[in-house]
Amino acid sequence: MxxxxxxxxxxxxIDFNRALGVWSDLGRVPLALLQKEFQMGEAFEQHERGEISDEAFAAALCDELGMALSFEQFTAGWQAIFVxxxxxxxxxxxxxxxxxxxxxxxxxxxxxxxxxxxxxxxxxxxxxxxxxxxxxxxxxxxxxxxxxxxxxxxxxxxxxxxxxxxxxxxxxxxxxxxxxxxxxxxxxxxxxxxxxxx
Missing domain, CATH: 3.40.50.1000 (HAD superfamily/HAD-like)
Known part of the structure; x- marks a missing residue:
């Protein structure tokens, strides 16, 4: 088999709320707002197919969520999902x-x-x-x-x-x-x- x-x-x-928590702290954006706005949209799917770079994905998501984060800050949050x-x-x-x-x-x-x-x-x-x-x-x-x-x-x-x-x-x-x-x-x-x- x-x-x-x-x-x-x-x-x-995994828990995406952990990523949102890190981004909220680093970007000084209310956690409740990030939780409301976060979705696995087109950029998310493109990234999972390898169609866009990590940097392009980070920029797209930061734009969608209204976060001013460096790529390093974004990555710190993104890796926090693993429990x-x-x-x-x-x-x-x-x-x-x-x-x-x-x-x-x-x-x-x-x-x-x-x-x-x-x-x-x-x-x-x-x-x-x-x-x-x-x-x-x-x-x-x-x-x-x-x-x-x-x-x-x-x-x-x-x-x-x-x-x-x-x-x-x-x-x-x-x-x-x-x-x-x-x-x-x-x-x-x-x-x-x-x-x-x-």
């Missing part, structure tokens, strides 16, 4: 590989985060056979082609794959392709799904 795991809030807890690893998920990934299953990560991400999390959480890379990143692939979930590319690269059909993600749109897209998909709403979902299966 092929097991496909999202990264954020599936293997590693910590979910050990139960990592343990399950390791067990799956030990029994001969293929385990990969498929993440909508960006260059800035990819410079950060592998150094913070080296155990995540060690728990996966391969890592597929939107900004390297030029496409992002829930676009069907990104799932088809992973299946093709890995040599599995849709009915031989299980996909875990915290975003309903991504789950729906994978399900439409015939991939068995599980919505991860909290840290108990993955251990619960594998109870009795591993």
């Amino acid at each position: 092929l097991y496909i795991f999202d990264l954020g809030n599936v293997i590693v807890d 910590g690893v979910r050990p139960d998920a990592l343990l399950i990934m390791q067990k799956l590989r030990a029994q001969g299953d293929r385990v990969v990560i498929l993440s909508n991400t960006n260059r800035l985060h990819c410079e950060f999390w592998p150094t913070q959480y080296p155990e995540v890379q060690k728990a996966a056979d391969a890592i597929y990143l939107s900004q390297e692939m030029g496409m992002r979930k829930p676009e069907p082609d990104i799932f088809l590319k992973v299946l093709q690269q890995e040599g599995f059909s849709a009915d031989q794959a299980v996909f875990f993600d915290d975003n309903q749109a991504n789950i729906d897209a994978a399900t439409a392709l015939g991939i068995n998909s599980v919505l991860v709403t909290d840290a108990k979902v993955i251990p619960g799904w594998f109870a009795g299966r591993l």
Whole structure:
């Protein structure tokens, strides 16, 4: 079997409010205003596909949110979203590989985060056979082609794959392709799904 795991809030807890908190402090912009205005819009999606640079993304987001931040200040906030690893998920990934299953990560991400999390959480890379990143692939979930590319690269059909993600749109897209998909709403979902299966 092929097991496909999202990264954020599936293997590693993330919280965008942490970024907004740092930006609020550094830019002297009220946190409530940033929380109201922050959205994952066009620049966000372009950045995750690798279509715009980190600097262009930072400038676009600062403009959208009315923040006067240096690129370094923006980056400090952007990297603050990472909270910590979910050990139960990592343990399950390791067990799956030990029994001969293929385990990969498929993440909508960006260059800035990819410079950060592998150094913070080296155990995540060690728990996966391969890592597929939107900004390297030029496409992002829930676009069907990104799932088809992973299946093709890995040599599995849709009915031989299980996909875990915290975003309903991504789950729906994978399900439409015939991939068995599980919505991860909290840290108990993955251990619960594998109870009795591993």
